[in-house]
Every structure is written in structure tokens, then in C-alpha cells.
Amino acid sequence: MGFRLAENEKDRYLSELLQSYHVFAPVAKAGKGAFSDTDVVGYGEIESFGDIVLDRKSHFSPKEVFYPVRETLFQFLKDEVLETTIDEKPLVVLVRPCDLNGVRRLDTIFLKNGQEVDTYYERRRKKVKFLMVECTEGFDTCFCVSMGSNVATDYDGALRFEEGSLLLDIKDPALATEILRDRPEADFQVEYIRENKVKVDAPPLEAVTKDLFDHDLWTEYTSRCIACGRCNTSCITCSCFTMQDVQVNDEKNLGERRRVWASCHIDGYSDMAGGHNFRKKHGEKMRFKTMHKVNDYHRRFGEHMCVGCGRCDDVCPEYISFSKCINKLNQIAKEVAQ
Template identity: 30%
Template sequence: MLLKKERLNDILTDMAKQARVYVPVSPDANDGGGVGKSGKAKMTRFELYSPGTAPNFDLVNTTMPPKDMLFPQTQKMYRYGFDTEGNAYIDIIHDSDEVVIFGMRSCDARSIECMDDVFLSMGYDDEFYKQRREKLATVAIGCASVAETCFCDSMGLDPNAAPGADVQLSPGVDGQSYVVVAQSEKGQALVASWQPYLEDSTAETTQVSCALKVNGDGLKDKLEQMFDHPIWEQLSKKCLTCGTCTYVCPTCHCFDISQENKMKDGERFRCWDSCMFSAYSEMAGNHNPRPTKMPRVRQRFMHKLCFFEDRYGKTLCVGCGRCVEKCPVALDITMLIDDIQAADLSKAEEVA
């Protein structure tokens, strides 16, 4: 099936009547804002679509990943307290909206597969995640171009295809249309609802590949022998231990649970946390097993490239390049991968 770009707004408007639809938006497109005028951030992200919203499907990647729709930076879990008769209560907060993320890239689609592994496998379902996941449908658009920081095809992904998404749109070489393929039951239902706007034909689609290549082969096996390698000490010197990389990362999923109380009532919530922060690993009695930068930096990269693969059989880095682009000190995971591949393992043995 073929979807002409000029019909996109019809589809989005239709879908927005049934569900909350999120599309990539750059702030400039909507209000001509930007810093200096409206105070709005220069960044791009997925925002709720309503008629009048100008989606930007040409962005290679949004600054912020779409993980917020499944795993919000702050998610209220339940309210508790005493009612007027003095009885304790707990009210679990449910999310009941159908959500469609429209226009994500292969990297973001894979990141949802990673989060599914974390929250919905190994014998435990996280009910807050599950609730949102069951109501989520994803529409991926193949990349018509790549950024210099993109390296997903080195991490085992394909910028032209996102098998984990419910619907795949592949840009036609004419730049005017998308070839539409439903990839799941949810996807079939979505595509069926778009029927009035689709054409029963096909087109030649663009095929891109990333300019930035790294060698992702055998990283886990090598890293398993590198826990005590001097590479981490040197690498971590430049790290500021801010949370930028973890917050712009589509797969970072660590959270903290906290609560706020007011008089007789309170709310418990969970919110993103970052392994870069000292408080992340601080324990009761102030003991901190990762007291300095080095073990925190090591943890982040080990988790991405070694521990996760060990547990779930895939790497936790999807090669979206957001951390590469946004790190204020250019601490670049792709350069680290090069360094790991080049590392001399005899040095690790000396230290150990």
C-alpha cells in the first residue's frame, strides 16, 4: 500500500480522535520560537498531535527519545492516606489512554524491545509499564537520511526497517510517499483504519546506511575480561557525571521510587534516575559502592555493551547517536568501542 505525504495530516487527525498521537516536532516549526524569543528549548521531541501541529518527519532523530510515552520521567503510581473516617486507603493510578507514536526510527523501535525485556520478561511484569505498553501502537518511518552520529547498523539494526514496530513506513525515492506495511495485529488494525487515504500501489523505497561504522562484534566477550582494565580510569577523567547521556538515551531505564506527603495524604511516584549520579548507588548508612567517577562510567558502558547482552541476548546500545551528539565533553561511545576492540588484555591481567 502507498501513502502520499499530503494525506499524513488526514491520517493523524483521524487517529487523534481515537488515541493520543505523538509525532516528532521541532519547536521552530510551531511558533518560530527558540531561545531568545519564547524561552522554549532548541531541542526536538515527540509531542501530542492536534490539528494545527506541524510534525517534522524529516528530523533524523529527536533530541529526546520517545521513551517518555512508555516510561515517563515522572510517573505517579498511587495515592495513599487516611480518609475522613480515619481509614487508610491506597488508590492505584491507572493510565487508560490509547497511544500511537507516529514517526519513530528503527533505533527507537528497538529501544522499546529492550525496555520490554526489562519490564516484561524474566518472570515479572511491571504493571505500570505493561498497562502503557498494551495500549501503545508504534509507526516507524525508515530513515531517508542519516546523521553523522548515527551508527545503528553497526549495532545490528537496519535504519530502513524496524521489525519491532507495528507499522513500517518506507520513504519512496520520489520523496512524496511512503510504502506502508503492517507488521503486527495492532498494525493491521491501524492500516485498515487508514484505508480511505491509501493507494493500492507500491514504489521504490530509499535505502540508506550509516556513515559512522564501528565494530560491534565480540564486545561482550571482550568486556567480560575488562572489568579491571585501566581504560576506565582514563576514560572517566573527562566525564562530568551529569545525567545527559542517560536521559537522552532511548534505552536507559533506571528509576527511583520516592514519595511526597502533604498532611494526611501522599503520592508515590517513580522517576528517571541516572547511574552517573552519586546518589544513585548510595545506600542506607551512606555507604556508596560506586564512590567515584570511574566505577559509574564503567557501569554505564558495561551495562550497555556487556551486562544487558548477557541477560537478554541483545546489546542495550541501539546506535541512535544521541549521547554522542549531546555529551558536553564529547565522551563518545563509538570511540570507546574502538578503544575496547583495540585494548590489550594483558594490561587488565597486570592490574588484576
């Protein structure tokens, strides 16, 4: 159902939402930028629509809201194990279409990848509703259209900020607050970006052969990538984590188990029992990530894992472009096939 709210009604809708939900959106985090006295755009709780930053892409994706960077799973106290609880109040998260598609990729990994679901992810994820922000322009590094992620229709609500008003398309009645009741419906169809400046062609699955894995392409990244992991932490679809047992006394019987985001680019990620490591070079790690994003996941689940948000290109301190890497891989696949 479509609704139109006047400028002076927008924050009343938000304050009604806040009675039942925490509301998260991209906001400027003062002083948190890479350089001194600079901001970074990441997800935070809002109290007014004026808090939201939409003219810059968020460096961090919305996954940090319901898949925390560091999460205590349980605490152990002598012979007792105490499972942690979470805030029961549900969340509304404002996302762009690419990120909503990215959330579906995370859902697949955590909830539909085998017989067991990840209960720690599930308990948080069940509390989240998504208000999708219409996105028709994108940013310089976006390539969502190439990845088929520019359109998302499985939102709980969608919104368009217009000069002097807010248009809403509400699918989940729980997001239709008091101010929307008995209000005449407005005609609002969400529009989507249809062309990005960056265009990417991933190689077709049948063209991804051993030749591509062995190709010299990856040596470039051995010399350029510094294995900082920023591309992974900013990615909406990266889901890897590591476990940490943290003890707080000398007897090792008091402490907690945490899971913490991990990165396939960072040294130590590929360490195995016996001291083995089969991906030591940074180029090999880049190959692993690339193939995971546009090949392995695709073979298993029928679509690219990468949604083309372009954040990895935005944050890489070595100016490594993932979109260019995919295009190079495709070009090599064509040459190998000739």
C-alpha cells in the same frame, strides 16, 4: 499492505488516526534548548505531518511517551491507597528503526526479566502502536549498523515521506483508516541504512575479562565526566528509576508515591544501606554503563543493549563519545589477548 497517499491526503489520514489515537512524533520544542532562544527536538503530540521534525535527531527518545520521566503510581490518604489511572485512549508513536529496537530492549527489561512484569510499564506499553519512519541516511553520530539495530520489521506500520506523497506499509489493520479502504495497493518495501559514518566494534563476550574492568581507560572518564546524567536521560534503552514518597501534610498520611527516571552516572545512584558506595569515581560509573550496554545485557539476552542511536554522544556537555569508548575497549581487549 502498501499504500500511496498524495500530499493533500496525508493529513486526512492523520486526522482519521487522531479520532482513535493520540499521535506522537519528534517535534521542535520552542525555547527548550540548552541555550537561550533555542529549540530542542523531543517527542510531542502532532496534529499535522507538518509538525514533525525529521531533519534533526530528537535529543530525547520516544521512551518518554510511554515511560514518563515522573509517574505517580498511587496516592495514599490516611488508611486508603488509590492507584492512579491512565488515559485510556491508545497511542501511535512515530519512531526510527533503532528506536523500535530500543523499545524491544525496554520491553525485555520491564516485561521479560524475571517472573514478574512491571505492571505500571505494561499498562502504558499495551496502548502503544508504532509507525516506523524509514531511515536510510542517519546522522553523524549514529552507529546502528554496528549494533545490528538498523533493521526493524516488527512495526505496526511504516512510512516513507517522498516528494509529494506518503508511502505506507500497514501491518496492523487498526491503522488502516477510512482513506485507505478500497484504495489500490502500492508497491512499498521499507529500505534501511546499510552503513554509518561511525563504525563500532564491541569486544566479544569472551574477551571481556577482569583486565578490562581494571584498566586505566576508565580514569580518563573520572576527570572528564561531570556526572550530569544527560547520556542516560536521552538513551532509548536506559530504564533505571528511583522511588519518591511525597507527603503533603505534616502527619505523613497524605501524599503519593512516584517513580522518577534515575541515572547510573549521577551521585547517589549507587548508595547502599550502611552508607556504602562501590562506584564513587565517575570513571567507575562510565565503566558500569559501558559494560551494561555492551556486555552484561548481551550475556543475559543475546544482543547488545545499546542500539547505536548516538544520542549520548550528541548530548554530552563534555564531548565524551560513547562510540569511541566502546572502540577503545575493544582495542584494549585485543591487546590484552596478545
